[in-house]
Amino acid sequence: MDRTIASISTNNLGTSAINIVRISGPKAVEIVSSIFSNKNFKDAPSHTIHYGWIKEGEETIDEVLVLLMRAPKTYTKEDMVEIDCHGGYATTNKILELLLENGADLAEPGEFTKKAFLNGRINLLEAESVSDLLNAKTTLQSKMAMSGLTGKTTKLIQDLREKMVSLLANIEVNIDYPEYTDELQITKENITPVLKEINETLENIIKESRNGSLIKNGINVAIVGSPNVGKSSLLNTLLEEEKAIVTDIRGTTRDVVEGSIIVNGIVLNFLDTAGIRETEDIVEKIGVEKSKKLMKEADLTILVLNGNESLSKEEKELIKTLEEQEGIIFINKIDLKEKIETINTTLPIIKGSTKTNIGIEELKEQIIDTFGLKDMSNKDLTYLSNARQIALATEAKNLIAHVIEENKNDIPVDMLAIDIKSAWENLGKMIGEFYEDELVDNIFSKFCLGK
């Protein structure tokens, strides 16, 4: 635990003008001063900047600025030093190597944040937000991560917990001071609206966190359609025009994502449709099955049709399937003679042409509209941002729903309190706060009792 760790904090090696090498731990100052020309550095006061050279023996490696931050007012609550050096792979790496040679350990991914958490600098939710922030690709993503960081999510959850603890305190007062009938008596009837309100808030949080996850992970879009309707050219038009970003979406999706673009701050990941892009001699049946499978994996499917032809049996089947999920129909080739029949569907239909670049903007707007993300950049982003949080919120919601059900069945309040309390604890775990004494304090601050 008392390792002194170092790593390169910037990740544009070779391209940026300046890079930062960071070191944290009890030996941070000592290690840096052993390779730093500025002799005043070692005993300098905290939170000061020092100019000098990084040296290996007599050889000068780089001209640098060194930021000295002593414990405890640092990110990790340990002594920390940041070396601002010149960009370039060789120099930056050499400085890191020197630190490691002089006694630092190479930091594991996320270890600075882990130290910050273990040393009580940040709570679990904040730690998670930091990792989101580090991985953020768009400004919306980083805004969402920041809102977790500044405690916006925490505040939302705290308010909800406050409501629950008030209810619990009232129940406990009724139990522990049964003779004080002047205090509000919790009954089967008056508990219901409060529970319903809590349940609703939780439901909203969970629903909105789905949007949160779309912002974080992007929208996975599948483009399907019969051979030769223009799937590839639609994909290429979308990607080319938006200057596709290099994808390294973590782990699972990397292999299947063909390319990504950013629209309105939202990442759209186009799934690899290679399997059904092969055209000529493919058996139509297989094409339909593969399309369906792909549609299942996607958040949104664009079904491309040829406006110059009438609908095939398979296309009609795909439209039907698509109606049960998020989808958009793109009728291509409208620069040619329209031969396609009118489609009777609830799905939005965009007409356009990849050849003449008609309808592409409209299509992108429709994608964003479909998810209600149009005004996203102005929204208050207070969503839960990861699976652990969503799971805890869902568990809390289920518990409250159970309480509502049991209350209908005349289950006594001491039993109901068990599940309300677990729900309250779940939310506490989400924000890393869970003190039993909160409840007892609440009882005495809100009620007037005693001999």
Added chain:
Amino acid sequence: MKYEIIVVGGGHAGIEAAHIGAFKGHKTLLVTGNIKNIGDMPCNPSIGGSAKGIIVREIDALGGLMGRVADISHFQIKMLNNSKGPAVRSLRAQADKVTYPKNILKELESTPNLTIQENMVEDLIVEDNIVKGIILEDGTKIEGEKVILTTGTYLKANILVGNTSTESGPHGERRSNLLSDNLKKYGLHIQRLKTGTPVRIKASSIDFSKMHEEVGDDTYWTFSCDNPPCYDINKQQKCYLIYTNPKTHKIILDNLNKSAMYSGLVTGVGPRYCPSIEDKLVRFKDKERHQLFLEPESIHYDDWYLQGFSTSMPKDIQEQMVRSLEGLENAEITKYAYAIEYDAIDPLQIMPSLESKVIKNLYTAGQINGTSGYEEAAGQGIVAGINAALSLEKEEPLILKRNEAYIGVLIDDLVTKGTNEPYRMLTSRAEFRLILRHDNADLRLRPLAKKCGSITDTQYQNYLNKKKQIEECEIFFKETKCKLTSEVKEIFAKENIPVPNITETFYDLLKRPEITIKFLNEIEPIPFKEEIQEEMEIQIKYEGYIKKTYKEVEKMMKLEEKEIPSDIDYSKVKNLASEARQKLEKIRPISLGQATRISGVNPSDIAILNVYLKKEYNHE
């Protein structure tokens, strides 16, 4: 003269400690300032109450006196929280302030190995941090192997009324002047606490006609699981409910600066759950009225206790206040209300066995440990007595866990969190309260009591009988089928309960929310005692919740089982937050579980400590 156990103080803690020590065969001395005051109830005339009633049953299960003596000394008894569910039901009895102490004394006098002596103890014989006996105020030394201090509110006590402060114990009894200073000398940390008691009013001066009656239950109850009830439900005394009014409030607010609480005279910390009436008015300005209860203290004399009206106002203001209340216009005050300040020790300096961490062989129990309440005191008293005796017998101490008893929760809270106000037990402090019920106190604790040797063979047999009956009753429920005859269907129809589609067992039927044990008895009389049936009903109806609680217990036990070696050097555990390090150093928890409950020790500190234990002590 040398004793094995010396108990200092004859209050509710001292009584249980002395009785159980002597019962277990050890030569025991109980020293108290006034023999007449043994078992006295200086404040409210009741035993039990929410959570407290469960503690009384636990004391009874462990072989103590409070429950069985209360059973023969009360004039009203009721089950609280009946409608709020089985986990929180609890008995309260209006105990007679004359009869109860008399019956206690009778019990103590008939306990073999127990000597009672009237004297003031002002110092201890301590050598090398080991207690060897006590020193009386005249300098006489009495040797004892174990000393249990149960001094209540008597250490350097001051009585406060208005602007006068008098050096005195409760009701003008002599206080102990030197003992707390001497304890400080030996390294115990002393804190100043405060509590209070309301006025007593002469019965003949009260006009009860305008008051709301509070009566006892029309079912028979006992605290003790060994004895049948021996009172007449029809001869129970009534209590009364009244309210404060704007006139009362004006008198209090106009004279606030005369109250000892507000004039700066009081330095001790009072309990939040037991505020004075002036406190209530200041803190809850918007409340139009406050509830008060009039309770008779005894059937042998005339005083009535005005619960909810504790104050440290001067006497003339107290008179005005009382006479502003409806029905008390002509009230004659027989005892004025007062606040009392006293010295207590810091409970963080005691071990879960209630032995001091500072002085070996010294145990403390009751208000000296920072608690409040007769039941809380008695609960600690019996544990201290058992543990002093077990230590003499070279046995491991009895440490009740949070999932075993309210007394366990109480002691764990005290020695883990400490307290800066008098600690009162609440059901909400017990996270596993669903399995710490009044009805299963004997099932939970009698096996442990047997192991400790604190109950008689008959008492143990009573437990075995009950256990056997519950098992048989369960078989009955599982084997008895509800045959859907037209007669049975009619019973269902009469109660407006849907008839089941198939023949179900009583066990499965009872799981349905709308079906009660009373209803099943209509279908077929259940051949077991009511108490056994009730036990079954709880176990079957709330099985899901009970299972959930046991799962939580399991989680806790995992951490509880990770013992922290007593020789651990916290300065060697790197990266602990400094507050956590200080707290751990001071409290020295016996397990990782206990460490998690220390305020200021965060989950990250526990993680660090866990890693350290694994590394240093090869914990799994």
